[in-house]
């Protein structure tokens with residue numbers, strides 16, 4: 233179904249908002265005041281989703297998206313906006329959410345990425361008869377690609393040419409590092425591996441088994457070296473990860489640091505010159521092995537890592553904790569974890585978040601005991617609506 237719409241405003245995900253048949257319509261890649269012809273791609277009882285077919289009156293702010301898959305893939309929700317407008321959007325998005333859901337109006341400092349394209353060190357694609365695709369979550373279409381403009385070019389070389397392997401189905405994660413090494417992590421029911429494997433492929437892991445090379449590689453963020461196992465979380469944009477390290481180091485100081493949701497330990501280890509002891513909790517056992525190796529690799533003297541669920545392990549920590557860093561998944565902290573953090577009474581908290589909504593929800597509770605000292609928005613994911621946040625909190629009764 234096609235219709236003409238005028239865009240009234242932009243929502244938190246960067247979609248244009250309009251109305252049709254008394255229902256709200258979210259229009260991908262549309263800007264305020266534009267008149268557009270759209271195709272409705274989804275209808276629910278509450279809203280429509282639509283994509284632009286034709287721009288009747290264009291905004292002055294519109295730029296031509298560089299990606300040929302922009303209308304099918306659904307990943308680059310802001311690529312039609314110039315970079316400065318993307319930054320304005322992200323700052324306003326963060327400001328609005330923090331004010332609306334946590335009553336916070338502290339000034340936000342925004343940190344830009346050094347690259348707006350080719351910044352990702354990891355992408356995951358679906359595979360069908362050795363062709364790689366993104367999956368559009370609205371249309372449920374496979375969008376076959378030859379390259380992704382957000383991915384590091386070493387990753388794109390693999391997408392464009394992978395004749396050394398034939399994967400029948402499933403999915404593939406392609407990871408790369410500072411040295412252009414590649415780790416391939418594949419889930420499939422059937423594959424064939426040939427002899428002509430490119431030299432920079434250091435490991436191929438299929439259905440959780442190493443079938444070629446190693447199960448990890450080394451990467452660098454700033455001055456730090458990290459071992460990253462194939463299934464350990466690692467920050468997607470190394471430049472922005474280093475900016476997070478700098479913020480944590482600027483504001484946090486004390487004897488003992490508790491690094492919650494620590495992955496392979498990177499955030500806590502970046503604080504090694506500011507603290508005497510690092511304790512970390514992370515549920516993926518391989519990531520905890522990496523964290524132990526990484527602490528050694530970076531010369532940390534006193535450390536202890538636990539492979540466990542944060543909400544199970546946290547109240548068993550007996551050390552006196554001065555600083556807590558939390559970097560949870562998008563779901564944020566649960567009630568028990570927040571209660572345990574308040575009980576532990578760290579002087580300072582560094583909350584690293586990839587979802588402002590759950591950050592606001594959690595800060596709304598923590599702010600009873602903590603003042604907000606600094607808020608940074610970081611453009612970890614240029615050309616998408618996502619924004620990373622670091623919030624520095626100080627206990628009120630210190």
Ligand SMILES: C[S@@+](CC[C@H](N)C(=O)[O-])C[C@H]1O[C@@H](n2cnc3c(N)ncnc32)[C@H](O)[C@@H]1O
Nearest residue numbers: 465467493494495514515516541542559560561
């Ligand atoms: C956003 S990542 C952050 C990792 C790390 N701080 C870093 O910078 O690389 C979140 C991490 O939390 C871990 N995680 C998710 N839920 C958890 C839980 N309930 N308990 C412990 N770790 C969890 C994930 O495995 C992942 O490594």
